[in-house]
Amino acid sequence: MLKIQLSTKDSSYKYEIRSNPQVITVKKGKAIEFEIFIKPLCICNIEKEPIMLFALDMREGKQCNFKINIRAVTEITILDPD
Numbered sequence: 001m002l003k004i005q006l007s008t009k010d011s012s013y014k015y016e017i018r019s020n021p022q023v024i025t026v027k028k029g030k031a032i033e034f035e036i037f038i039k040p041l042c043i044c045n046i047e048k049e050p051i052m053l054f055a056l057d058m059r060e061g062k063q064c065n066f067k068i069n070i071r072a073v074t075e076i077t078i079l080d081p082d
């Protein structure tokens with residue numbers, strides 16, 4: 001059985017980022033799915049935004065860490081002059 005957790009850095013002034021679920025337990029032979037939500041707060045180009053995945057084998061107590069880089073580009077839109 002594995003305990004899987006996704007961790008993101010605190011949101012910046014350019015965007016907010018979160019995952020769902022943040023922590024989940026996975027039984028042997030099963031698969032899981034995580035959703036990553038990025039909410040742009042302005043026009044921006046996100047390059048190599050790190051998300052860390054932590055996997056803990058609950059029987060053996062071994063932990064593995066994986067870095068996942070996110071890339072995203074917003075569309076250019078007309079900004080509200082107010």
